[in-house]
Amino acid sequence: MKCPHCGSTDDKVVETRNIAGGESVRRRRECLSCGYRFTSYERVEEKPLMVIKRNGRREPFDRSKLEKGILRAVEKLSVSMDTVEEIVNRIEEQVLLNNPSREVKSSELGDVVLSELKRLDYVAYIRFASVYKNFRDLRAFLEEIENIKN
Structure with a gap:
């Protein structure tokens, strides 16, 4: 994941939470280059039938x-x-x-x-x-x- 502050792709996940009844995942990340903390979200993207x-x-x-x-x-x-x-x-x-x-x-x-x-x-x-x-x-x-x- 690219840091929105410095652009580095070196980060670690600090915290992970399921949200929206398990439909999405929220991750708190910390950039290993500059220490900036940011949040990312993940969800499954299904191809339509x-x-x-x-x-x-x-x-x-x-x-x-x-x-x-x-x-x-x-x-x-x-x-x-x-x-x-x-x-x-x-x-x-x-x-x-x-x-x-x-x-x-x-x-x-x-x-x-x-x-x-x-x-x-x-x-x-x-x-x-x-x-x-x-x-x-x-x-x-x-x-x-x-x-x-x-």
């Missing part, structure tokens, strides 16, 4: 966008907001834990959503799948319903 779209474009993961998609799928079904919140939490955990690179393909994210909705409600699953898989006709719907039956 990025979603790689089908066209290769990357965009930051948007939890609210995920939630809106699921809410749209469960619209007019007897699914509570707490349940939707739990699903979004599980999806976010799965995606974050399985991707240390902090990047996930939108197709992988969509597959996790489909898996969660399939366990929750088949109607919600079909609604989401119709948009996600871009069903073009009735045959595509019927094939997906047949897959659920099997």
